[in-house]
């Protein structure tokens with residue numbers, strides 16, 4: 001296969017990407033990815049989301065050429081991932097980065113730098129700068145065997161960006177990190193985008209994703225169920241209204257609590273959650289009639305987490321059924337190029 005002739009603007013592009021695992025003789029094969037199309041714009045932060053087992057790592061492994069797709073194609077900066085030249089554009093941090101335990105942090109970075117063709121004092125200088133940037137200066141000469149999970153994640157990211165790749169692919173970069181560690185990684189991802197780098201990362205920590213991603217793709221059971229900028233995906237309707245009151249006596253709260261979706265005292269104010277605007281107005285009138293004073297009224301919109309649950313729940317299941325039916329119908333007419341029919345059937349025993 002040749003390098004993609006139609007070099008396109010996307011940093012990462014996939015077409016009809018499919019991954020079928022054959023665990024062993026007489027065991028059921030597993031379709032981990034059905035027909036994934038991705039277009040990740042250059043210089044953007046792209047969140048790749050899905051439940052456990054959705055197919056995120058399977059996709060990432062294909063992008064970094066750790067495994068070959070069963071069918072379909074993928075390109076990094078216009079170069080087909082099966083071509084070694086694609087690798088020079090990629091910085092990669094796997095799900096659980098493994099490092100040689102007896103190497104120190106600086107030795108580890110220098111080792112990876114050499115693998116990327118870097119060398120000499122400029123490599124050591126760059127490695128030292130990253131060690132400082134990622135808050136590991138005190139541990140420069142500590143062996144990796146003594147590193148905590150969070151320290152490994154930081155060094156994993158430093159390793160991924162060492163050779164200043166155009167595309168950084170991170171599999172669950174925030175998993176296992178404390179809030180400070182997550183904030184540091186988030187800031188690094190933002191800084192990478194500001195320098196023109198494309199960051200593609202999978203995550204379960206939806207709050208972090210919502211904060212920083214330009215676009216997200218949600219996959220469910222190996223199939224794409226939603227894609228786009230978060231603001232365009234989320235339901236802009238008000239889904240709940242939160243109100244805060246002062247001056248409600250202890251006797252007034254139980255009556256209001258009965259009518260509200262939720263009621264609690266936050267240590268300073270009484271808070272009520274109403275299901276919609278009408279309920280909020282009713283509750284407000286009642287609270288004020290009982291001597292309460294409204295201090296705040298906050299409309300809640302759908303969160304990324306709520307959206308994720310919606311599209312990977314019943315709604316997602318329905319979309320999958322419809323998409324699979326459409327895929328089956330289109331295959332009947334025009335089979336996907338390069339796909340072996342025998343490999344495509346989930347549940348078929350391995351040959």
Ligand SMILES: Nc1ncnc2c1ncn2[C@@H]1O[C@H](COP(=O)(O)OP(=O)(O)OP(=O)(O)O)[C@@H](O)[C@H]1O
Pocket residue numbers: 021022023030031032050051052053054055056057058059
């Ligand atoms: N080497 C393999 N052999 C057989 N099945 C596999 C293999 N690797 C992954 N799978 C299966 O493919 C599906 C997708 O797995 P994958 O690791 O891509 O999911 P994921 O979205 O990364 O999940 P997680 O959030 O748990 O990391 C799962 O059902 C998994 O069991």
Ligand SMILES: [Mg+2]
Pocket residue numbers: 056057058095171
């Ligand atoms: Mg995974």
